[in-house]
Amino acid sequence: MKQQVKSAAMIAAVAIALVGCTTANQAPQASDAGETAAAEVQALGRMEILAPAAPGSGWDQTARALGTALEGGEFAESITVTNVPGASGTVALAQVAANPGQExxxxxxxxxxxxxVLTNDTGVSLDDVTPIARLIGEAEIIVVPAASEFQTIEDLLAAIAEDPAGVPIAGGSAGSADHVFLGLLAEAYDIEPSQLNYVPFSGGGEATTALLGNQVSAGIAGIGEFRDQILEEELRPLLLSSSEPVEGIEVQSVADIGHPDLEFANWRSIMAPGGIDDELRQQYVDVVTELAGSDAWAEQLETNDWADLFLAGDEFDAWLDEENTRVEGVLSQLGLVVQ
Incomplete structure (x- = not known):
């Protein structure tokens, strides 16, 4: 995040690469000759990937999928995944930040x-690590019980505007991707984000139970959390945070409601310690860039039903600054940013 892109054209190009869009055209393609990408770049040696959450979590799945693809595509000699859970990933962040230059x-x-970082007094930030690449993402979806009176997202937002306290909305923890997107949506419709009746749950299962039990008016989560209930017509989708359609689910997108600027995804990325030299940073970027166009990574994307949001190096660095500004703004409106 420390390096800045000076060209206005470059900044505009990065801004277009919104997190909710699939970016298959950005990822390099595997060679027609079928040669491994490892032959084109200097492969990594023995590597450790920290997953800043417990086994089975999204970060854990991402770290292990990346490790599997790196080994399977011969991009690295060996990969060890270590779980360092706690405080929205900032325990792992502090551990990495404490070892600048570590290879x-x-x-x-x-x-x-x-x-x-924004909602906790961590003492560290993403400025203390080296951005390598944004990898994947999952769009958010807003749903209501099948029998709900709200037929469209406009119906739901109108009810919230009239009586925010009377429309409880289930989602993940305070400050989560669910909460952030709901806050961005509220801002776009001139609803004070801090007035939202947001009901945090520790997992999608609990939120789904609350929805099906009519304990809340609506719910928001990643698509995967509600997919089964949507397909079984127990829940009705109202809005998708991506402009791209989702196979098997008919739902309005942010583009459909005239707000493509709300494009949003719960993205995941890969970072290195701060203070590494330029040569090592470039090696990491080159390896992950080649990996993004490989069959080994394509298999992981398909297996995990992830959207390809690949963006690497300086472009990812510049995009992080923009995303941090957007997220900090809405979290401030929600009253969650530590001053």
Whole structure:
């Protein structure tokens, strides 16, 4: 985040690469000759990837998928994944930040860590690590019970505007991707984000139970959390945070409602320690860039039903600054930013 892109054209190009868009055209393609990408770049040696959450979490899945693809595509000699859970990923962040210049270590990161830095007195930030690449993401979806009176997202927002306290909305923890997107949506419709009746739950299962039990009026989560209930017509989708359609789910997108600027995804990325030399940073960027166009990574994307949001190096660095500004703004409006 420390390096700045000076060209206005470059900044505009990065701004267009919104997190909710799939970016297959940005990722390099594997060679027609079928040669491994490892032959084109200097492969990594023995590497440790820190997953800043417990086993089975999204960050853990991302770290292990990356490790599997790096080994399977012969981009690295060996990969060890270490779980360092706690405080929205900022425990792992502090560990990496405390070892500037360290080689052989990468860390999974993402929106939740960015929010965690802003909402907790961590003493460290993403400025203390080296951005390598944004990898994947998952769009948010807003749903209501099948029998709900709210037929469209406009119906729901009108009710919230009239009586925010009377429309409880289930989502993940305070400051999560769910909370951030709901806050951005409220701002776009001139609703004070701090007035939202947001009901945080520790997991999608609890939020789904609350929805099906009519304990809340609506819910927001990543698509995967509500997919089964949507397909079974127990929940009705109202809005998707991406402009791209989702296979099997008919729902309005942010583009459909005239707000493509609200494009949003719960993104995940890979970082290195701060203070590494330029040569090592470039090696990491080159390896991950080649990996993004490989069959090994394509298999991981398909297996995990992830959107390809690949963006690397300086472009990712500049985009992080923009995303941090957007996230900090809405978290401030929600009254969650530590002053």
């Amino acid at each position: 052989g270590v990468l860390m999974a990161s993402g929106l939740a860590m960015m929010s965690g």
